[in-house]
Amino acid sequence: MAVAIPLSELPVVDRNTDPNTFPKENFTSGTVVVMDKPLEWSSFHLVKFVRFRVPAKKVGHAGTLDPLATGVLVICTGKATKSIEQVQQLPKEYVAKITFGASTPSYDAALEPDETAPWDHITEEKIEEVLKSDFTGEIMQKPPIYSAIKIKGERLYKKARRGEKVEIVPRPVQIYRTELLNVDLPEITLRIKCGKGTYIRSIAHDLGLALGSRAFMSGLERTAIGSFKVENAMTAEEFNQFMKTYLV
The missing domain is CATH 3.30.70 (Alpha-Beta Plaits)
Structure with missing residues (x-):
């Protein structure tokens, strides 16, 4: 070999x-x-x-x-x-746009929203607080069902397209740094440095829930590996x- x-x-x-x-x-x-x-x-x-x-x-x-x-x-x-x-x-760095007020089954803009929620109670201070408390260090994260992860030998997105319900087990991922670059609610821009296996789409989805709303990833650029x-x-x-x- x-x-x-x-x-x-x-x-x-x-x-x-x-x-x-x-x-x-x-x-x-x-x-x-x-x-x-x-x-x-x-x-x-x-x-x-x-x-x-x-x-x-x-x-x-x-x-x-x-x-x-x-x-x-x-x-x-x-x-x-x-x-x-x-x-x-290697650590990866991303710049992500996240839009509050709606979520999608894929956690990004690839699919239409399936849930909506108020977002006008969200403030920049609250975003910073939640990022520090819930999205720093090692966190447990559920990958999106629309992902290429395999369960029992089959890609999750194939099961999702058939409408199957799948129990997705949270797994540990490492968030080294999260920086709030811009706030123009209902959209924000984050810079995220993270470890292998981190789904930025899941961060967007989970951030919406943590702030008492819904959210999806509306744009993403990987700026470094x-x-x-x-x-x-x-x-x-x-x-x-x-x-x-x-x-x-």
Whole structure:
């Protein structure tokens, strides 16, 4: 069995990489590609986009982003796919928009609201108080039923689409920091730094309940995975142009 290569030893392709000097064998031997996932693309769609353009048989991503989210998606090629678990263990940072007054079955804007509740009693001070008390450190979190988690070998979202009721067991996740960036009620913007397995959609849903209302995630950008930052991530167009120059 091949041994995972330490991340520090893997070459990285981002918008600072010069395609004219990047060694030709790197994609096959193992490379980390830092991409900025477009809105409405699935993570698998972006992996296919990269796989079609690189001279490597193996290509995979290190942490799913929902279609309605944008931001950092780390893609590994060649032998670097053995190091995907190392990327998944890194802290992640998100900027999320949360809208109060309604909840949805998916906890985001992908589905229509199924419940509504008053929100005009919510204040910035109360939000700060609840974030500090309920959404800091290790917390117990229930993933959304519309998620890719498997129960008895089947993805939860498939059960949800059939209307099945599923008992979802809360699990511990780590919230390192939550910062309130903007308040324009009924919408707020948060910056969240968290550990592996955290669902920002669940934070939005649970925050609504904790504040005596309902809420859903109305926007999401993953701004960092470890040291991989969105400002250095390549758009699909930039990566396409990089590969055209690189393969000449």
